Amino acid sequence: MAADVTDLSKIRNFSxxxxxxxxxxxxADRLIQRTGGLTDREMSSQVLDNMDIEKERGITIKAQTVRLEWTAADGETYTLNLMDTPGHVDFAYEVSRSLAACEGALLVVDAAQGVEAQTLANVYQSIEHDHEIVPVINKIDLPSAEPDKVKAEIEDIIGLAADDAVLASAKSGIGIDEVLQAVVDRIPPPKGDRDAPLKAMLVDxxxxxxxxxxxxIRVIDGSIRKGQMVKFMAGGTQHLVDRVGAFRPKIENLPELGPGEIGFITAQIKDISQTRVGDTITDVKRPAPAPLAGFKEVQPVVFCGLFPVDAADFEKLRDSxxxxRLNDASFSFEMETSAALGFGFRCGFLGLLHLEIIQERLTREYDLDLITTAPSVVYKIHLSKSKEEGAKTIELHNPADMPDPNRIDTIEEPWIEATIYVPDEYLGAILKLCQDRRGIQKDLTYVGGRAQLRYELPLNEVVFDFYDRLKSISRGYASFDYHQIGHREGDLVKMSILVNAEPVDALSMIVHRASAETRGRGMCERLKDLIPRHLFKIPIQAAIGGKVIARETIAALRKDVTAKCYGGDISRKKKLLEKQKEGKKRMREYGSVQIPQEAFIAALRMGEE
Structure with missing residues (x-):
């Protein structure tokens, strides 16, 4: 028998x-299977991860929800609304909205690996929402599992009592009933007033x-039904609800959703940008007096250019x-042109993982070959006062659009605070990596055999290849989490790459003056190996303004013009070589260098410093 969802005491919302x-x-799979949400035949692994890329990488990109029915030990049937949230730092805002829709959370910790950086970040968000947190120690059947040690870690690092932590193994199905019983017993039911004006949060x-x-949506107060006219308070738009339902995990249509319930609505909306995560939905005729707190616009953090390898694929890229964008409102783009790469798009992403996912989906789902320019962050440039305009600040997304250095007063770059967990033996190498990336150490503490580092770092240094280097230095044992802490002034310069005295806009980047020479030399050396030799000498230079800071030269392909001179006077050979030299000089003036697309792809590939 289905639970009576009008009785709030029989509802549990948890993530x-x-x-x-x-x-x-x-x-989540085991909970769905145990409560009969899907039969064994309908079941697939990671049922809530519906993208191939999510299943392959073992990551959750979109938050998913499912409504389950469970008859507890007291014989009562409860409605459990489960939200499976993304764990990666790029999707922290989605996690925060999903948590705001719940009253409690299951904290899953690997019995072999213990508490990691993102575990901590998400737990603190959960604590901020006053959640009841139920620790679940997973994978207890692994040979390397140490549940008692992990319990101690949860108590020491997070400060949660872990004596009554549920021991489980999701893969083997151990402890699933205990997890469900703990949800019913320890997570509080939702609160809400059915007679108040409609107030619902847009979760995703x-x-x-x-x-x-x-x-x-998660309904806080009031109720929502088919045929109701609703208003999005932050978006300011009005829509007619044409379907109300829940996922079990198959779609089930319902007459209405009441307070405390989580479900979905459709309202013939065609543009996802109208439905912003965290918005408040209310009734048009009887609106709520104030929206729910916590809404914010999601801003892209990392920008890069996407260009098709074959220029004929531009229209296909635009459509893709x-x-x-229909499915991901946090991804922004605008058209841009590059002298070297042709037509493409300047795209904004929530972080590096988001960038990688979008790029991979374009390649896989739409069969596109893409060139990605070096990722850059959003800089704030304060221009010096001019008579007409006075001082003004502009945001810079693309290094190629950098204004004239004489007009720039100061440049500010975004900074982050990073939390890194690393086993003791790799600590020295990680400290050096953070120092090399202009990091400022804030804290270093020990938890068991692992060090917890807190560093302030410029985001510009992190987006390049920091995560890859961190993983390779620590052999994959270090975990990393960060949040932004605002912009700070820095001694930043635009470094241009010139090939045969022509600037290549796609390779220009903004770097700190102290590391410009190293970065420039590395780029020149890489291009020297990648650009094929021509019939004339090609200089490759890295320059800041008019000052060249690094140079490599690709030697010319030469025909042996003296081969036909057998013996005779040396002046005959000299004359032929001089004639060749003149021809090469003339050729260099008029010749253009063809940089193959593979060279761009290799030169722009991150992590090959």
Whole structure:
């Protein structure tokens, strides 16, 4: 028998939070299977991860929700709304909105790996929302599992009592009933007033080709039903609700959603940008007096250019990007042209993982070969006062658009605070990496055999290849989490790469003056190996303004013009060589250097310093 959802005491809303790969999607699978949400035949692994890329990488990109029915030990049937949240730092805002829709959380910790950086970040967000947190120690059947040590870690690092932590193994199905019972016993029911004006939080939205935009909501007060006219308070738009339902995980249409319930609505919306995560939905005729707190516009953090390898694919790229945007409102783009790469798009992303995912989806789902320019962050440039305009500040997304250095007063770059967990033996190398990247150490503490580092770092240094280097130095044992802490002034310069005295706009980047020479020399050396030899000598230079800071030269392909001179006077050979030299000089003036696309791809590839 289905639970009576009008009785708030029979509802439990909870999310699963964990570090990447600690088993939260597998645990969600087992909970769905145990409560009969899907039969064994319908079940697939990671059922809530519906993209191939999510399943392959073992990461959750979009938050998913499912409504389950569970008969607890007291014989009562409860409605459990489970939200499977992303664990990666790029999607922190999505996590915060999903957590705001719940009253409690299952904290999943790997019995072999213990507490990691993102576990900590998500737990603190959960604590901020006053959640009841139930620790679940997963993978207890592994030979390397140490549940008692992990319990001690949870108590020491997070400060949560872990004596009654549930011991489970999602893969083997151990402890699943205990997890469900702990949800019923320890997570409080939601509060809400059915008679108050409608107030619902927009938790997530995605585009469905048949239904239009599907909106995931959590009703706080009032109720929402089919045929109701609703208003999005931050977006300012009005829509007629044409479908109300829940996922079990198959779609089930419902007459209405009441207070405390989580479900979905559709309202014939075609543009996902109208449905912003965190917005408040209210009734048009009887609106709520104030929106829910915590809404903010999601701003892209990392920008890069995407260009098709084959210029004929530009229209295909444009269509593909528009289709992807239907499902991901946090991804922004605008058209740009490059003298070297032709037509393409300047795209904004929430972080490096987001960039990688979008790029991979374009390659896989739409069969595109892409060139990605070096990622850059958003700089604030304060221009010096001019008579007409006075002082003004501009935001710079593309290094090629940098204004004249004489007009620039100061440049500010975004900084982050990073938390790094690393085993003791790799600590020295990680400290050196952070120092090399202009990091400022804030804190160093020890938890068991691992060090917890807090560093302030410029985001510009992190987006390049910091994460790859961190993982390779620590052999994959270090975990990393960060949040932005605002902009700070820095001694930053635009470094241009010139090939045969012509600047290549796609290779220009903004770097700190202290590291410009090293970065410039590395880029010149790499291009020297990548650009094929021509019939004339090609200089490759890295320059800041008019000052060249690094140079490499590609030697010319030479025909042996003296081969026909057998013996005779040396002046005959000299005359032929001089004639060749003149020809090479003339050729260099008029010749253009063909840089193959593979050279661009290799030169722009991150992580090959």
């Amino acid at each position: 699963i939070i964990a570090h990447i790969d600690h088993g939260k999607s597998t645990l 939205s995605w585009y469905d080709p048949y239904l239009g935009v599907v909106i995931l 990007i528009h289709k992807l």
